[in-house]
Amino acid sequence: MEKAEKIFGYLLKDFASNPDYKENWEDLGDGRKALKRYPCKLPPQLQISHPFIVYIAFVTLKTFPFLGRFEKIAWEIPILYKNKPFLLAHRKFGFDISINKEDEEMYALGIEAISMIHKAIPFVETLANPLIRNTVNEGKITIESSYTKIRNRYVYYREKIAEEHNSDKEKLKTKAQNFGPGKFANIDETMEAYREIQRLQSVNYYHLLSMIDAYFSLLEHVSVLLLPFIKGIKIKEIKIEEFMGGTWKSKLKIVLKTNTNKEALKFIEILDEIKEQIRNPASHGHFQKKGQSFYVHMKGIGAIPFTLTQSKTNFKYGFSSKTAISYSDICKHFDNFDSYLNTSETKFGMQYIQNDLPVAYDPKSVAEYRRRMRTDKSASNYIEETTREMENAINMDW
Numbered sequence: 001m002e003k004a005e006k007i008f009g010y011l012l013k014d015f016a017s018n019p020d021y022k023e024n025w026e027d028l029g030d031g032r033k034a035l036k037r038y039p040c041k042l043p044p045q046l047q048i049s050h051p052f053i054v055y056i057a058f059v060t061l062k063t064f065p066f067l068g069r070f071e072k073i074a075w076e077i078p079i080l081y082k083n084k085p086f087l088l089a090h091r092k093f094g095f096d097i098s099i100n101k102e103d104e105e106m107y108a109l110g111i112e113a114i115s116m117i118h119k120a121i122p123f124v125e126t127l128a129n130p131l132i133r134n135t136v137n138e139g140k141i142t143i144e145s146s147y148t149k150i151r152n153r154y155v156y157y158r159e160k161i162a163e164e165h166n167s168d169k170e171k172l173k174t175k176a177q178n179f180g181p182g183k184f185a186n187i188d189e190t191m192e193a194y195r196e197i198q199r200l201q202s203v204n205y206y207h208l209l210s211m212i213d214a215y216f217s218l219l220e221h222v223s224v225l226l227l228p229f230i231k232g233i234k235i236k237e238i239k240i241e242e243f244m245g246g247t248w249k250s251k252l253k254i255v256l257k258t259n260t261n262k263e264a265l266k267f268i269e270i271l272d273e274i275k276e277q278i279r280n281p282a283s284h285g286h287f288q289k290k291g292q293s294f295y296v297h298m299k300g301i302g303a304i305p306f307t308l309t310q311s312k313t314n315f316k317y318g319f320s321s322k323t324a325i326s327y328s329d330i331c332k333h334f335d336n337f338d339s340y341l342n343t344s345e346t347k348f349g350m351q352y353i354q355n356d357l358p359v360a361y362d363p364k365s366v367a368e369y370r371r372r373m374r375t376d377k378s379a380s381n382y383i384e385e386t387t388r389e390m391e392n393a394i395n396m397d398w
Contacts, residue, residue, distance in 0.1 A: 001126070005123075005127060008057075008123040008124065008127060011120040011123070012057070012062065012116065014113075014116070015080070016079065016083075017065055017079060018080045021078030021087075024037065036100070037099070037100065038100070039096040039098045040097050040098065040099065040107050041107070042097075042114055043111070046111065046114050048095040051074070051095040053121055053124055053125070054088055054090075054117060055077070055090070056124055057124045058077050058079065059075075060128065060131070061124065061127055061128065064079065066078075071396070073092075074090040074091070074396060075089065076088065077089070081109060081113040084109055085099070086099060086109075091396070092395065097113060137239050137241060138362075139238075139363065140361070140362045141240060141362075142358045142359065143224065143225060143361070144356075144358045145225055145356045145357055145359060147218070147222065147353045147354050147356055148354070150214060150221055153210075154211060154214035154218055157210045160204075160207050161204055161207050161327060208278070208330075212275075212278055212330070215334055219248045222341070223252045223254075224240075224243065224244055224251065225359045226350070227243070228365065229346070229349030229352065229370065229373065230257075230345060230346065230349065233254070235361055235363065240361055248275075249271075252264075253268065255346070256268070256346070264344075267336070270337075274330060349369075349373075351373075351383060352379070352383055355383050355387065
């Protein structure tokens with residue numbers, strides 16, 4: 001850390017705050033004035049993708065004074081670089097460095113200044129990391145909702161399977177009618193037809209895995225975003241970073257308070273069985289837990305499954321449509337759990353998340369969520385109000 005501080009200080013040694021900064025207003029001759037600034041045109045390799053890094057470097061770490069919000073401007077920092085005045089700013093369309101009058105030497109100096117800032121960025125990240133970690137654990141964070149994006153991925157694969165299944169019905173009917181004694185010339189043709197019937201009877205395994213994977217990804221996302229909306233959960237006692245690193249099941253158990261909520265616990269048990277039987281093996285070399293991938297050598301009968309027919313929920317899956325639990329059963333379980341989330345204590349949080357609004361975890365925001373979203377009407381009004389504020393912020397309409 002000490003080494004990073006020295007390098008950071010050296011790279012930015014020619015920068016200073018500009019306490020004598022004055023706005024450059026130009027008289028238009030008709031009683032109006034316009035604020036004139038001339039941005040330095042930066043080459044592609046010197047573009048600043050994340051303006052907040054510049055803010056942290058000069059305001060948080062070097063404690064330079066800055067100018068607050070203005071029309072279409074988030075912040076401006078008046079600086080001196082090699083004793084020449086510049087203005088660093090985050091505007092609606094991104095970051096720029098500007099000067100008060102057109103001057104080729106000043107433009108070149110501005111590009112040089114940005115080049116030095118780029119070199120300092122890795123050290124900004126190192127020096128700011130402890131502060132950022134503490135801020136995260138204090139709950140002073142916002143997490144964007146990607147609900148629609150993840151949900152659309154789940155729905156895409158679900159609909160893909162349904163389309164293929166409907167298409168395969170007619171093919172299966174034809175194949176089944178043609179299958180039977182004397183229908184094929186030899187055993188090879190017979191086996192080929194038999195395998196084709198098996199394929200048509202089964203759900204597309206790869207699309208099924210993708211669908212399930214997307215759904216569990218959605219559960220992971222939702223479980224984190226719901227935290228601030230659930231009464232009785234003390235946000236201050238939860239370290240968000242650690243919570244996010246937990247399993248989907250551990251997170252949902254906290255959010256749904258399964259120690260007292262048996263209905264929610266039952267849903268989680270069914271979801272867990274789906275995950276154990278289908279998703280986990282695909283993610284871990286096609287091996288299941290608790291010996292379910294073992295075949296034990298038994299004298300006289302050969303290799304048999306280690307767990308025989310044991311299953312807590314009588315839940316089994318295979319490629320054949322004759323299997324007790326099918327694609328439609330999995331969809332039913334997912335739909336039932338979605339319905340539960342949308343109608344139980346989590347419903348107002350789900351309404352907020354489904355509008356893709358960012359979720360804040362600081363005590364003030366958490367208290368506001370729980371106070372403002374108590375009925376369907378109040379929740380709807382609050383969501384509309386928050387959406388308008390977000391749209392204004394994106395356009396920098398302060």
